[in-house]
Amino acid sequence: MEKIVEKIRRELRMGFYSMLTLKILIDKGELHGYGLRNEIRELSDGMFEPSEGTIYEMLKYLQKKGLIESYWAIGERGKARKIYRVTEKGVRIYKMICPDLQAFKKILEYLLEGCT
Numbered sequence: 001m002e003k004i005v006e007k008i009r010r011e012l013r014m015g016f017y018s019m020l021t022l023k024i025l026i027d028k029g030e031l032h033g034y035g036l037r038n039e040i041r042e043l044s045d046g047m048f049e050p051s052e053g054t055i056y057e058m059l060k061y062l063q064k065k066g067l068i069e070s071y072w073a074i075g076e077r078g079k080a081r082k083i084y085r086v087t088e089k090g091v092r093i094y095k096m097i098c099p100d101l102q103a104f105k106k107i108l109e110y111l112l113e114g115c116t
Contacts, residue, residue, distance in 0.1 A: 005048075013048070017054070018058055018062060019097065021059070021062060022062070022068075022086055022090050026040045026091060026094060032083050033065065035052060043073075063084075066087060067093055068084050070082050070085075
């Protein structure tokens with residue numbers, strides 16, 4: 001049963017992380033992968049802490065689809081970092097999915113009734 005639970009969690013989280021990444025980049029502007037990971041951890045009060053591999057796999061997917069773009073910049077410590085920002089297409093896609101998110105909210109409220 002643990003394998004089934006982990007598979008469902010992974011599938012849920014990947015879609016969730018993709019939408020959350022778009023929203024964070026819309027709200028916060030440009031971030032590197034580590035900064036994005038920290039934002040997710042903070043927003044979830046530490047409940048979600050995606051691995052570096054998960055973050056970069058998701059960023060690669062979003063970039064391939066044209067929803068985000070990246071560039072290299074020199075950080076405070078002189079180290080090059082890849083910075084990500086949402087594209088106009090990413091903003092449009094996010095807004096198109098907002099009605100789905102509203103429906104998910106209603107469904108999540110129903111699902112949570114059984115969790116107490």
